[in-house]
Amino acid sequence: MDQFHDRQHVRLRSRVLGTYLHADHDGERVSLSRRRDSLNAAWVVHIHQRGDGPYLLLHSAAYGRYLGTTFKPAALGHHGCRTEQRDYNDEPDLMAVMWKASEAGFDNVVLLRNVAGRYLRANGRYLPWNTGVTVDNIGNISAMMYWTVEDIPDREGPPGLPGPIHTPSPGYHSLMLWRNPVVSRLIRFMLSDPHGPIYTQHCWTTLRFRGRSVFHLRDELARRIAFVLDERQSFDLVMCVRAGRRGRLTPLVVDLPSSGYGETLWIVVFMSGTPAYNALRHPDVDAE
Template sequence: MQRSGRQQLPRRAPAAMDLFPDGAFVRLQNRVQQKYLYADDDGEGVSVRPYGHVFSLNAVWRVHRVLVAGNNIVLLQGVAYGRYLAISPGMAPPGYRGRRAVQRDYAGDNVGALMWNPLRIVDGERYVRLRNEFNRNLLRANGRYRTWHTAVTADIDDYGRLSTMMQWTVHRFQVVPGIPPLPRPTVYLGGRRGLLGRRMPEADERRTIRHVRANNEGDFDQDSNNWPTFNFFGRSVFNLRIQVGMRQPGGEVWAITMAVRPGSQGRLTPLVTDLPRSVDNMDIVVFDTGSQGAQNLVYPAI
């Protein structure tokens, strides 16, 4: 006896690019390691790390789509420090495959290393590969057998063998308005041990901060060469807000919101974590908390 009604077609997996809508917050989980793509706290490296008790902003990336020759290309911006996932021109250290994945600002003409094209895995709808548009290599985890090799690289596709170390699951976060409170400053013990094992603190390294005040709508002078600068010591974002606020008209410290601009073409990212260990210069845009410009800043619901 035949059943009446229409035959249901098998559900088709979304196209790879559909998993990366512009402005979305995502985390990428490696198929083999089951760990997440992570922006290292030195502000330079990229690794895979396990899911911790509290999910780290370092494992969250914001999608920034651009059109290149009429085609959509994906850029992945780290939520912790605002820098973009890129490929280094240098080869990875011994024991790794391909070239190092790094964090970079988005500026200048040589930006192909920041651009990625997601590709669907034909026989596994859960997974995608990310192909770099600069050298056509694929983002991969390392350490299948040497588990201490946690750095991420980009490598050739194993001559068509489609290594599962190059396959990633995309997880999405909801977007929420408002910015979380800044972490309180912590005491850095650091340094080396001296006589009787006592710790001998070392001076914090210095970085240059450039800052500019945005108006209520969020507009500001785009030329960072016009911005005032000062030297900042340490990594505390709480202390940075105090130093930036003291330099604003009226010296307002507690009613400002800071965003980092990672290069002249980079999107503004709310600055809510302590600064990276690198001492690269940082460009900070300052908003009145509650202004339209501040409300336009978005944050992942983690």
């Protein structure tokens, strides 16, 4: 566990394949990718303290969801069971996202074992199109379970948001012409206290948001907050997503996941110039 420190940003690279653990754009699957300069390949360390020692949790720097195990059989050509991006709510969720890291005998190379005793492994050694990431039993120990830990330094301030995505107006013809159905989800958001969020039952505001554009979502939340605060001057803000009641906040600076019709996103808004805003950490994925 010495390679991991709480709130650190890391990449996990397959020692055999050279590809990176990647949070897929649907916000659900986990795969391997050759891209290292992407928030989807960045993970935030969450050290969870228990009586039997510290455990490692990893949540995506893109979507905030946690690397977790399942008992779903892996796809054809893969070993073991699937991994997924999961929310972290209560004890059943916790067991799926708890890991122990042990040294593999090489510099900065680890084995990651879930509390159920299964090891995180890459796939596609001989069939490179098999890019799924799975968990497998110790009886099937393999070099494909070796992961190199790469530290990602922090950058100064949040990165710029991607440009707006056009969302067609509702209607039969627009949906027929649009390549994919437009995702619609509930957004529940709150404005953080200057020193950090204080969660209460009645602090959340709900809206229905269509599309995936983080640019448009930020503008919509800024408009609503300015109205509530009667703020007539421009201001800056950062949106942070919370994946489950016990999930840690993650700055949301990429477009929303491509799946999740009807899914609720919980977002805490931090105003610029506040101590809570200044304490946010952003990985510099472009650093060498």
